[in-house]
Amino acid sequence: MGTAMTKPETKKSGVGGKSSSAPAVKQDDNGSLEVGCPDPSPCCKAKVMRQTSKESLLHRRHAECEVYDDGTNTFFWRAHTLTVLFILTCALVYITLLEETPRDTAYNTKRGIVASILVFLCFGVTQAKDGPFTRPHPAYWRFWLCVSVVYELFLIFILFQTVHDGRQFMKYIDPKLGVPLPERDYGGNCLIYDPGNTSDPFHNVWDKMDGFVPAHFLGWYIKTLMIRDWWMCMIISVMFEFLEYSLEHQLPNFSECWWDHWIMDVLLCNSFGIYCGMKTLGWLSMKPYQWQGLWNIPTYKDKIKRIAFQFTPYSWVKFEWRPASSLRRWLAVLGIIFMFLLAELNTFYLKFVLWMPPEHYLVLLRLVYFVNVGGVAMREIYDFMDDPKFHKKLGQQAWLVSAITVTEFLIVVKYDPKTIMLPIPFFVMQCWFLGIFLIFIWTLWRFFIRDITLRYKETRRRRQEVRADLDRPVGDGSTAAPSGRSKLNGSSETLRQRKS
Template sequence: MTKPESRKSGVAAMSSTGKCATSATAQVNDGALEPGCPDHSAHIKANVMKQTSRESMNWRNCGVDCEVYDDGTNTFFWRAHTVTVLFILTCALVYVTLLEETPQDTAYNTKRGIVASILVFLCFGVTQAKDGPFTRPHPAYWRFWLCVSVVYELFLIFILFQTVHDGRQFMKYIDPKLGVPLPERDYGGNCLMYDPGNTTDPFHNIWDKIDGFVPAHFLGWYIKTLVIRDWWMCMIISVMFEFLEYSLEHQLPNFSECWWDHWIMDVLVCNGLGIYCGMKTLGWLSMKPYQWQGLWNIPTYKGKIKRIAFQFTPYSWVKFEWKPASNLRRWLAVLGIIFMFLLAELNTFYLKFVLWMPPEHYLVLLRLVFFVNVGGVAMREIYDFMDDPKFHRKLGQQAWLVAAITVTEFLIVVKYDPNTIMLPIPFFITQCWFLGILLIFTWTLWRFFFRDITLRYKETRRRKQESPSDRDRSLGNGNPSTPSGRSKLNGSSETVRQRKS
């Protein structure tokens, strides 16, 4: 990605003009020029105007509350190295072809061939793929995850086109321990926070519910807050997912939890604390200055270490202002984002249920790591597409892939276990969801249709009421009324009479 143009702290062309130029610069910044310097005023004004346009352009690139200073250093670290990667890849293929003896194991060779094909595709993508909105720590890092998104989507499509038995047994090629049905853990049961019957440990129910998912919840919502960058949307998604667990616990036993596990441990402690820490981090990222300087241009070792650490922070910062109630398009887009977030969360539980993967398996963890890396890029592309559709005329590549992956995962769940998905929802839960959807639909109609019509009608009525009073007031003050069309063309009637006489 091309870096934004460097911002200068002063106008270089004014350095040789002395006090007169300095005074004139201050006058230009204040909107006026000092008359005592006629020789330099035009030159100074042109330079300052040029600098102002550059700074405003960089301000638009960075967003709100962001200032970026970049000296434009392009070191070895930032180059594409396409020829180097091609040479290394060719050497590896020559070694496998000429020097290595091919094993006589069909299954092993098949696995190795698939892995080699994926690696070659990743090498191509890292060096040749289109850059996204993120450039730190390196654009190649985000190109790598874009290519991983393509590979993962192709893998999901392959699984989708298999039979249920073959798809589950195919997972044995990834890990021989898979392909075996696993019992789901029930987090409900005894929901007493204090159990007086257990004298040795009356709080044993709380300790039983605390496992590795507690820090995972906190870390997950901390990262989701950095991705969404809005407190209200995070809280809505957090609360809505707990309602989904209540609604779907008849399908997956894993959703069955105690009331205090839902609302105290999850919403308040884990999710709430993660959202709070995420918002504090967002505040720091939005206020810190982004000053980028080449590593070898920094004289002190402390400055070099600080520069290396800041390489893993964003190049610039864009504050997300979703404004869902501003217009119908943004409102529907925000509803779609919340829906896709909740669907991706549900896919985590349903996929491991239908593909027989234990919750602690490394594939489940790798999927979460994958969504952590691609989710931030996808959300930034969605926000750019919503906020400035004239400049971003199509949805970003990473956002497109994330949406396709989420839908494909859900289709796999529907195909592999339709009986679980189609279990009837309890009647009172159906009533609650119907009421919620009806409220959202009613509010949408009132806010974006009836309210606007009512406001326009009131405005028109107010103008009609004001127009007769204004006409009476003008006649009472001796002012002539509004001239007719002939008067506008030919002048007033008094002028016409004078011309005839």
């Protein structure tokens, strides 16, 4: 598996070629490529559209940085499909011929399921389709793609069980599970300075300083690297705090003090994580991406530096979401924000309905999973939005992450519908209806009323220009009389040329 990319070069076909049917390519003032076609045939127009799509994609992909890769095909980058197949076969032969099968049915069932998952992961790591990321290794991202498939299948299995059987099935993973657990309430006494406690008047602040404080910072640092936009991150951060306010009657875990919501979470942890993430994004966008084979580097210091840079992106693409540019992008950005908030809520609701404590390793593994697949999914969504002619379908990791998020929510709805259907307070409903109504009104004005108004003004301006041209005096001082054909259609000589 060699290094996948080399230093990009623009195609020379069609630029200064001698063939009259080849589309001509020229460069405008902005540096973008403009393709012209002297032959107005449908075939030539199709070639122009394909050429324009490829050149625009190439220009967008390498607008931030030029990538240099010496193309060194080392042992690390080769595809070891036969090696993996040989090792897997030897392991199965050993289990079949040399190992005695235990008489424990439950143990054999667990081991058989784990072995099936491992065989599927071996197949996916060596044979699955590559995603948009290549560092630190394409096999790493193929591994997480297969984990997504396994996790979605597990969720589907849980979804098809009864509530009792699904919760008791968790005992097969950890015998400590399957027991209802109390939720911790972060509300209660919200005094920052409690004069009644003379020994420690700031005990309320120290009680809130648990493991979730660094988790908030680290989580929003990673989310910023995924989304790559300051405004979207801040909107999602503030919206989630509003969701906690709105749903604290359902989960006691959402009940927090006002200063815990806005000072500790939004202003300190989330904002500082977003700030550090944006600084990292700025460094990645300015970093020169020069990839050289490890054995071609002379000094050990540079070798260690090259190994460390292996865990940085291969190249860098800046995300420009531009939600107000079109209705399609606006709806896509709203959908991304909605799915992010739904995935955040699933974290709290899943452990509530499946009786998992917050510090359990399964909760941590789920967060680690989303950290590894979220960046790939966001890149695939952005490519699908930014260049739909080239990316004609949604990426595989983005599709799986969306399906997993929806399946998790359906499990929550099935396992505890009473909690989900608890009535929301009236004043909270009023606030949400007002926000949704304002978004709807702005969408209607921006993409429908405003566009119709601009088209009407442009049409009226053109009509006024036509009248001014008709009323303009000719050589003898008389005005030009209309000849039955509008000036918009051109002169009679132009019409004859069009007909010919």
